[in-house]
Amino acid sequence: MSLLDRFRDRVGSGSATSGDPLVDDLRAVLSPDRVKTDGAQRSLLGKDASVFDGGSAGPICYPISTNEVVDIMQVAQRHDRAVVPRGAGTGLAGGAIPLGAPIVVAVTKMRSIGEIDEANGVAWVEPGVINLDLTRHLTPLGYHFAPDPSSQQVCTIGGNVANNSGGPHCLAYGVTNSHVAAIEIVTPSGDVVMLGGLDPEPDGYDLRGIFIGSEGTLGIATKVAVRLTKNRPAVRTLLLSFASVRDAANTVSDVIAAGIVPAAMEVMDQRITEAVENYVGAGYPTNAAAVLLAEVDGPEEGIDIDADRIAEIGRANNATMVRVAADNTERALLWKGRKTAFGAVAQIAPDYYLHDTVVPRSALADVLDEIYAIADRHDLLIMNVFHAGDGNLHPLIVFDGRDEGVLERVHAAGGEIIEASLAAGGVLSGEHGIGVEKQKYMDRLFSDADLDHQNRLRRAFDPVCRANPGKILPMGHSCADIQQLRSVPTGVWG
Template sequence: MSSLTDDLIAVLGRDRVHDGVAHRSLYRKDASNMEGATSVVCLPRTTDEVRACVESANRHGVPFVARGSGTGLAGGAVPLDGEVVISLSRMTDIVSVDPVNRRAWVQPGVLNLDLSNQLQHLGVHFAPDPSSQQTCSIGGNVANNSGGPHCLAEGVTNAHVLAVKVVLPDGSVTVLGGDDPEPVGYDLRGVFVGSEGMLGIATEVCVKLTQNYPAVRTMLMDFADVSDGAATVSGIIAAGMVPAAIEMMDQLCLEAVEAYIHAGLPVESAAALLVEVVGLPHELEHQVERIVAIAHEHRVNDVRVAQDEAERQLLWKGRKSAFGAIANIEPDYYLHDTVVPRSKLPDVLEQIYEIARRHELQVLNVFHAGDGNLHPLLVYDARIPGTIERVHAAGREIVEASVAAGGALSGEHGIGLEKRDYMHLMFSDVDLAAQNALRCAFDPEMRANPGKVLPSPSSCAEINAIPKPEGAWI
């Protein structure tokens, strides 16, 4: 019998199959600090080639891991034990665009920001805008149900995916969802989005495109007290407004970013909110007025309204360059991602500061305050013995505090490997068995990205054994 690598070469040619040390080393990890091992990496260009890769892997009994740009932060694309890595990074075509009904079929390797840039002339964009949008791919966004600052008003990736052409774990090809609004049957599209590569591989995605905004107003508001900033967020939402984005940065973050980009940020303040309102002119003015009034009710220091597009870009650059800026503080960082109810933001932030203090770590907070999606950044120097252990211990406590406050394990990074063993914090055994039942319906042999999301042991064997009685439905 030929080797798996030989089979893959027969399908893709020698230049798109890699089993050398350099490639295997590169593809054994993603943007998290976790790593595993892969036996071979392949780079298909078409749905048929993806199907052939999956079939080859199946013939040899080797599981596979689909990979986009590798920007994931939860280890979702890390091969655990010699899996075939199927990289979709060569599938970068925008296949078709319907500018009237605002949708497009695209291949999964198209980069998030490239899609919006290439369709700009049609007055549309792809709404989910993760901080990694220059490098992350649409396929990765689908796998992780990615978010971003502007998902406050527009919703996360699931709300922007109409259909997915997939190669299922058994190698069959089908379309989940559809270009029509009510395909019959279960919403398989809906469960596929966010399934972290465990239900199959997306090879073409029908994305919804969002009309560009006729007008934008961006404001920076700073507060002497974090809880005043958080109360402003709740106040805005309670008043019936959903701005395009509400982001928060705390003082340590403001200082780091200001030292990095010199945007005149309020470094003396405990927290700043970046609020963006979009829409038609009258609504826009009305909302800006009300938001400023609400901020004043909560003792805002200063409201800086971006006077032009250049200033607006500068304020957003401050928000989006936080991760670069922290390199000036410590060489390493660990970025967390949890969600809490908006009303719990001050309380949980206080707990996060306390946890960091207790573990002798610095923490910066820069996050999507509008939907309660926290991103505590623990900064540290990994060269100091014992530090990594403290980082992990603090991280676990932060996750526990968020869930205990009525929150969720992850808002947009996914579970992957990182939080797989935290799933019990949020779900009972019965809940997890139901999630596993879905996985096993798609992938009874557990071939697609095994070992992720569901805590081990999660096997399909036990429920594979359930007999199907005669006359059961369908």
């Protein structure tokens, strides 16, 4: 191709008819350069941060307004094509992986922070706004957005809504569902509907509440009224070391039993602490079997009562060291270590599989023992870093995908971890969602009748499986026949 041809191609890109009526219709409602159809883009948006392959994106749309999302939904209806929303693509359960060459709606260009309504305690933001950008925007006004998932520097508010995201500090503050007052959505039928409201008890069923955490299967959020949380004047961050993971886990249980709900309680085992320390140099003790990062916040008055009590409970559970972060720099460094833990393991092996289950706090120590045993049985390296206060485990299997047969062992161990968590009275996911990862385990937690009712809920929003089909509900339930979805429709995508 000559330079001139390439130039023409670039300038003319999208203006010519594509030969695919779906693409032509999408380009007619969006500006042509915001509908991408090239193989490079489609293969890229066929994946997210999970280990799941098999995604297949159709045309990729980058809308910039609610009306454009409505237009896309209407085109999708005309062509009977599914629609999958996407934020930053940092999901770990494959929730944003497009199945069956659907239209992918990337909201990353819808990223303005609108009105800050202090009198009603909310800010209106678009779904593509990055979580940490929002908090930074609010900080000078004395507020923040409370959910702080480890991916907060990159994940979007739309993605937080889709996954009901948590983060270390949701122990005291609650997950995304507690921090969103209202959501404007485009329904799978193409209607614009406001769910929830700025008043405390909006009329009707709690459609806002059920939309949050529905992984893009009930429609596309186009505006979100997030709640403003006042910044805390005082914070105490404690670092406790233990000679056993069990002691750390017991400390966590005892703190809650003592009537203290700290802002956060996070545990890292020795292997992950070493990786983190190597990466960040935060001053974590690498000789301890487990470290507990506990944080209390609130008014200055009384804060040390809780901090001292946590230290005391830690010592009663054989803590080998108790340290309070001296200043904000040390505190920030400790948190940086915790929040980059998953990435830091890449120094150990190129691939990892991060799990996400929740168990009762009192079962933490036993389930962890079981998880280490599972890893040994499958000859795998496993590390544990988790939201201990919530009982939210994040076992991390570290491996090299090029090793023969390792993926089978990784998946087998993953299955056993899930079984062990459920056997202890836990649930499938605390914050990553079901996506395509855990569909097949849904019937371990729910009966057919239970799942049927979940499907009814879904159908009320989306009777024709338009929005993100093939997710959450297992095979045999409507919208979930993945085999069918994986046979890509004929046309230019074939």
